[in-house]
Amino acid sequence: MKKSKLFSLIAMVLAVLMVFSACGNTSASKQAGSDGKAVTITYCNFNSSGGNEGTLDKMVAAFEAEHPNIKVDVETIGYEDYFTQMQTRVAGGTAPDCFELNIENFAAYANKGMLAEITGNFSGLNDAARNAFNVNGKQYGLPESFSNVVLIYNKDLFDQAGIAYPTDDWTHADLQAAAEAIRALGDNIFGIWQPISYNEFFKVAAQYGGALLNEDKTKFTINSAENLAAATTLIDRVQVSNVQPNAVQQGGMSDWDMFMSGRLGMIPTGIWAFQTFTENCDFAWDIVVEPGSTQKATHFFSNCVVMNPETKHPEEVSAWLTWLTSSTASADIRLEAGWDLPALKDLDALSSYLEITPPDNREAVFKSLDYLAMPPVIEDYALMSDIITQKLTAAADGTITVQEALDQAQAECEAQIKLG
Amino acid sequence: MDQKTKRKLKKQGSGLVLASPFLLPSLIGMLIFSMLPLIISGMISLTDWNGLDKLTDAAFFQDHFIGLGNYKDILTTSEFWRTLGNTAKYIVLYVPLMLICSLLVAYLLSRPRRCVGAFRVLYYIPVLTSWVAASLIWKSVLSPQYGALNGILEMFGITGPGWLLDEKWAMPAIVLVSVWKDMGFFGLILLSGIMAINKSYYEAADLDGANGWTKFLKITLPLLTPSIFYVLIVGMINAFQLFPQVMIMTGGGPNGATQVMVERIYNYGFRYYRMGYAAAFSWILFAIIMVFTAIQMKGQERWVHYDS
Numbered sequence: 001m002k003k004s005k006l007f008s009l010i011a012m013v014l015a016v017l018m019v020f021s022a023c024g025n026t027s028a029s030k031q032a033g034s035d036g037k038a039v040t041i042t043y044c045n046f047n048s049s050g051g052n053e054g055t056l057d058k059m060v061a062a063f064e065a066e067h068p069n070i071k072v073d074v075e076t077i078g079y080e081d082y083f084t085q086m087q088t089r090v091a092g093g094t095a096p097d098c099f100e101l102n103i104e105n106f107a108a109y110a111n112k113g114m115l116a117e118i119t120g121n122f123s124g125l126n127d128a129a130r131n132a133f134n135v136n137g138k139q140y141g142l143p144e145s146f147s148n149v150v151l152i153y154n155k156d157l158f159d160q161a162g163i164a165y166p167t168d169d170w171t172h173a174d175l176q177a178a179a180e181a182i183r184a185l186g187d188n189i190f191g192i193w194q195p196i197s198y199n200e201f202f203k204v205a206a207q208y209g210g211a212l213l214n215e216d217k218t219k220f221t222i223n224s225a226e227n228l229a230a231a232t233t234l235i236d237r238v239q240v241s242n243v244q245p246n247a248v249q250q251g252g253m254s255d256w257d258m259f260m261s262g263r264l265g266m267i268p269t270g271i272w273a274f275q276t277f278t279e280n281c282d283f284a285w286d287i288v289v290e291p292g293s294t295q296k297a298t299h300f301f302s303n304c305v306v307m308n309p310e311t312k313h314p315e316e317v318s319a320w321l322t323w324l325t326s327s328t329a330s331a332d333i334r335l336e337a338g339w340d341l342p343a344l345k346d347l348d349a350l351s352s353y354l355e356i357t358p359p360d361n362r363e364a365v366f367k368s369l370d371y372l373a374m375p376p377v378i379e380d381y382a383l384m385s386d387i388i389t390q391k392l393t394a395a396a397d398g399t400i401t402v403q404e405a406l407d408q409a410q411a412e413c414e415a416q417i418k419l420g
Numbered sequence: 421m422d423q424k425t426k427r428k429l430k431k432q433g434s435g436l437v438l439a440s441p442f443l444l445p446s447l448i449g450m451l452i453f454s455m456l457p458l459i460i461s462g463m464i465s466l467t468d469w470n471g472l473d474k475l476t477d478a479a480f481f482q483d484h485f486i487g488l489g490n491y492k493d494i495l496t497t498s499e500f501w502r503t504l505g506n507t508a509k510y511i512v513l514y515v516p517l518m519l520i521c522s523l524l525v526a527y528l529l530s531r532p533r534r535c536v537g538a539f540r541v542l543y544y545i546p547v548l549t550s551w552v553a554a555s556l557i558w559k560s561v562l563s564p565q566y567g568a569l570n571g572i573l574e575m576f577g578i579t580g581p582g583w584l585l586d587e588k589w590a591m592p593a594i595v596l597v598s599v600w601k602d603m604g605f606f607g608l609i610l611l612s613g614i615m616a617i618n619k620s621y622y623e624a625a626d627l628d629g630a631n632g633w634t635k636f637l638k639i640t641l642p643l644l645t646p647s648i649f650y651v652l653i654v655g656m657i658n659a660f661q662l663f664p665q666v667m668i669m670t671g672g673g674p675n676g677a678t679q680v681m682v683e684r685i686y687n688y689g690f691r692y693y694r695m696g697y698a699a700a701f702s703w704i705l706f707a708i709i710m711v712f713t714a715i716q717m718k719g720q721e722r723w724v725h726y727d728s
Contacts, residue, residue, distance in 0.1 A: 008438050015441035084690050091475050108693055112472050247585045251566040252559070383692040394675035399587060415497070 037069065039316050042096035044075040046082040047145065047303050047340070055337040062329050063320060070316045090114055090308075097311040098321055102303050104385075106133060106141055107377040109306065115140040116309035120318050124326035128372055129343035133304045141304035142325040145340035148368050149203075149299040151291065152273065152359070153266045154259065155284040157182050157189070166266070168367065170291035172207075172233055175266070179243035182265035191243035192266040193255045196234050196396045198385035199299070199375070200268075204230040206297035206373040212388075213376050213419070220413045222388065223406035231392065231402050233293075238396050247397060270301065271365055275338060278358055287359045289368050297373035302343060341365075380417040387412050464699040465490055471695035490700035499684070500701075504708075506591065507680045511659045513595040518606060518655050519648065521599055525607030527636070530614045540611075544604040551601070555668035558597045559584065562669075584670050587677040594665050594678060602658075606651045613647030614640060645724040653716050660709050681705045 048056040053076055060072045075096065077085055083105055089095045090109075101109060109115055110133075117138045122130055125143060133141030151166060158165055161181040166174070179191025194200055202212050210226025213219065221227070237244040250258070256273060258264045260280045268290055277285060290298050305321045307314065324330050328349060331342040335352050344350065347366060354362045378384065388409045395405035464475075467484035474480065494500050529540050546554065561568045562583040570580030581589040621639045630638070641648075663682040666672060672679040672687075681701070689698030 012438060012441050015444070087471050087690065087693075090472050093474050093476060108470075109472065112470060112693075114472055248564045248582060252563045380692060382687075386687070386691075390673065390675060393673065397585070397674060399675060416499075 038071050039069060039313050040071045040073055041098065041311070041313050041316050041320060042073045042075065043098050043305075043320065044077065044086070044096040045100040045305075046077055046079045047100060049076045049078045052337060052339045055333060055339050058333050059324065059330050062333065063323050066323070066329075067316075067319060070320065072320055093310065095308045095310070097313060098305060098307050098317045100144065100303055100305050101141065103132060103301065103375060104377060104381045106304055106306070107381060108379055110135050110140045111379050114309070116307040116311065116314065118142060118307050118318050118321055120322040122322070122326065124344055124346065126343045126345050128300070128369070129302055132300070132302060132374060141306045142321050143302045143343035144305045144325050145334070146300065146302040146343045147271050147340050148301065148365065148372075149268055149270050150287040150289060150364050150368055151266055151268045152259070152277065152285060152287050154262065154264065154281075155286060156262070157185065157265045157283075161185055161265075165286070166288045166291070168289045168364065170288070172291055172293050175291045176237075176241070176243070179237070179265060180241060183241075183243045189263050190245050190249075190258070190265070192237065192268075193244055193258060193264055194234060194237070194268050195255070196238070196389075196392045198388045198392075200234065201227075201231060201388060201392060202376060203297050203299055203373050204234060204293075207292040207295060208233075209294050211376065212384075213378070217376070217378060218419050220410055220417075220419070222410040222413060223403070228403060228406060229293075231395070231406060235392070235395050235402050239398055270299075272340065274359065285359060286361050287364045288361060289364045289371070292371070296371040298368040298371045300369075300372040300374060303340075378417070378419065383417060384413055387416070461699045462703065464696055465703050466700075467696045468694075469696040469699075470693040471689060472693060484696070486696070490697050491704065493697065494701055494704060499679075500704075502676065503679050503681055503684050506676075506678060507660060507662065509591050510595060510662055510680065511656060513592060514598055514659050515652065515655050517595065517599050518602060519651060521603045522606035522610050522651060523648075525603055526610035526614055527640075529607065529611050540608075543607060546601045547604040549601070551664035552668060554597065554601055555665050558600075559669045562593050562597075585674060587674050590670050590674060590677045594662075594669060597665055597669070598659075598662075602655070606655065609651060610644060610647050613644045617643045642725050646726055649716075649720050649724045653713060656712060656716070657709055660705065660712075 045056070056074060056076070060074055064071060086095065086099060086101075117140060119139070122139065122142065126146070129143035129146055130139070133139065133143060153166055155165065158178070161178075161184070163178055163181050166178065175192065182189060182191040194204075205211060205227045208226045208230045210221075210224050210230055212222055212227070214221050238246050245258075253261075255264070255267060255269070256276065259267045259269075260277065262281075262283055289296065305324060307317050307321065311317055325342070326344065331344055331349055334340065334342050335350065338356070341350060341353065350366075353365075356362070375381075391400070391405040391409040391412075394400050395402050400408070463481070466487060467481065468486050468489070469475070469480075469484050473484070477483075525543055529536055529543065560566075564570055564580065564582045564585060567583070569583070573580040583589050583593045617640065621643070622635060625635050625639060661682055662680045663686070666678050666680055666683050667686070670678045672683050682705070685698045685701045685705070688694045688701060
């Protein structure tokens with residue numbers, strides 16, 4: 001009787017100890033910068049995942065060599081999970097000292113006061129890029145890289161159809177004619193594939209002189225006449241002339257796969273496609289600046305790096321972010337790896353980029369910078385883009401007309417999103 | 421109180437004291453990871469929190485409190501009722517079909533045949549696959565032009581519909597995939613229910629000259645009603661929480677035809693930065709599920725026979 005009681009007592013104590021050991025303190029790594037020695041800052045990013053982790057490591061090593069008292073701890077999370085994680089960490093107060101954002105989410109974070117102002121010498125940065133992350137005169141983000149969209153075309157298909165290659169002063173009319181000529185080459189061959197999505201829509205709308213919001217972003221202007229013309233151009237390609245495959249004809253194949261299989265004449269897509277197309281296309285291809293209508297408008301995508309207002313080392317973080325975005329050392333490492341383009345003002349520094357082929361006409365990438373159309377970024381960016389993409393896709397599938405799509409998008413955006 | 425009862429109570433009491441540290445890990449886990457988030461989510465649903473501001477800020481609740489504003493907003497948008505309608509459409513298609521298929525599976529697997537063991541494994545394998553993997557594969561199988569399903573239908577001369585790309589067929593397609601995946605799980609539960617039926621009932625029926633169909637209708641089904649009740653409740657609760665299939669196969673499309681409750685909650689919470697709204701949405705979903713479960717529980721007195 002006594003022995004079993006002793007056993008149960010010991011077991012009870014052990015169980016209690018086990019419970020309390022699980023609640024032990026995990027030591028949060030806080031580096032003391034007070035002694036003036038090495039300061040460690042944490043940097044979280046998504047853009048290097050999927051192939052460029054080594055490039056980022058090289059940049060960190062080069063930075064640490066120049067600044068021996070600063071160490072950078074890099075964390076890389078894939079794009080899909082990045083924003084959900086970052087949102088949770090910011091809300092929970094465990095965000096890193098500095099991290100990366102894309103242009104859409106930058107507005108949400110900046111407008112909610114989640115970012116600290118970055119100070120430093122930004123003279124080396126491209127003005128348009130830098131202004132994209134400047135809110136009310138304060139620099140809340142630095143453009144880390146930029147990429148844009150150009151028209152990529154299959155030279156072999158153009159030769160087959162016996163038509164001239166696209167030039168930088170093409171308009172939508174020229175584009176349509178060429179697409180129809182290539183479509184006629186076969187049942188399975190299509191002239192062009194341009195995504196019918198929010199991202200493409202605001203750009204093509206700009207090419208027709210339209211916009212999704214009014215000047216001071218207080219009202220939606222989604223169903224304006226110019227926007228209708230833009231949407232009609234995009235959707236008629238699928239529904240009327242069928243130079244672009246509809247969802248069924250595409251059969252689940254991605255647009256890139258379609259182009260690489262040689263069945264697509266033209267595709268406006270990002271310059272980040274160059275590497276993949278170089279490896280996989282067994283036909284000749286080249287690029288031009290995207291055609292416009294009454295004017296040209298091209299995309300501008302940029303990722304920025306931002307600073308956490310709760311950081312204990314703002315000077316060190318500013319030094320790292322400024323170095324990462326505007327130093328020639330960082331730009332050289334980036335260009336050598338072919339990892340996007342640094343947003344530098346001095347385009348001569350990017351000359352090595354122009355020498356890589358294919359494509360031959362790499363100047364088009366820089367020429368496109370003259371016609372940048374910035375995305376209309378509001379706080380409820382994701383909701384607006386989802387609504388518009390949903391309606392445009394329905395119109396592309398033929399379930400509603402283009403006018404109905406724009407009217408419904410206008411109504412839903414007005415109902416669900418409060419502006420200004 | 422006499423000595424015997426006193427000793428009995430003392431033994432029970434001391435048993436609880438001895439057991440408490442062993443119960444602590446689970447209790448603490450449940451408190452911290454289930455009860456606490458439940459309470460906090462209830463509080464969040466009364467705010468306009470965007471999911472980014474510091475939750476642990478002292479003045480958080482005062483700054484963001486909007487009372488029942490979120491609930492009012494949700495219940496007055498047409499989007500909520502459309503979403504509820506889509507979820508109801510899924511439930512109405514899924515639950516009966518699931519019941520019939522799992523009954524069929526359970527009945528077939530209850531008959532002693534030679535390779536019935538292998539078949540039991542085969543039917544259960546879909547249950548073990550991850551929803552993500554299954555959704556991706558089925559997405560390509562359901563492709564209208566190049567998918568296997570329409571290919572098979574064409575062999576019989578039927579032109580298959582647009583499945584996930586067609587507004588009218590997207591939800592039935594998701595129901596199909598869900599039934600395929602859950603059939604084994606619920607079938608197994610019903611199978612164990614069938615196996616538990618006393619063989620003497622069947623012997624008595626054979627003596628009375630009953631055929632297979634009558635035996636099924638008059639013996640198997642009534643004695644299976646507890647298991648069927650479980651399948652109905654769990655199936656319905658799961659159906660209300662439909663999520664991975666929709667996110668991967670259709671993303672809520674085409675044109676909002678497959679936007680269901682949890683998909684909306686996810687988007688509002690994590691993509692549109694409206695966490696308070698999403699929290700209120702999830703509490704409304706909770707209330708709806710509770711109501712339907714309560715109705716089911718009440719109804720069980722009518723039609724469930726417990727074989728005592």
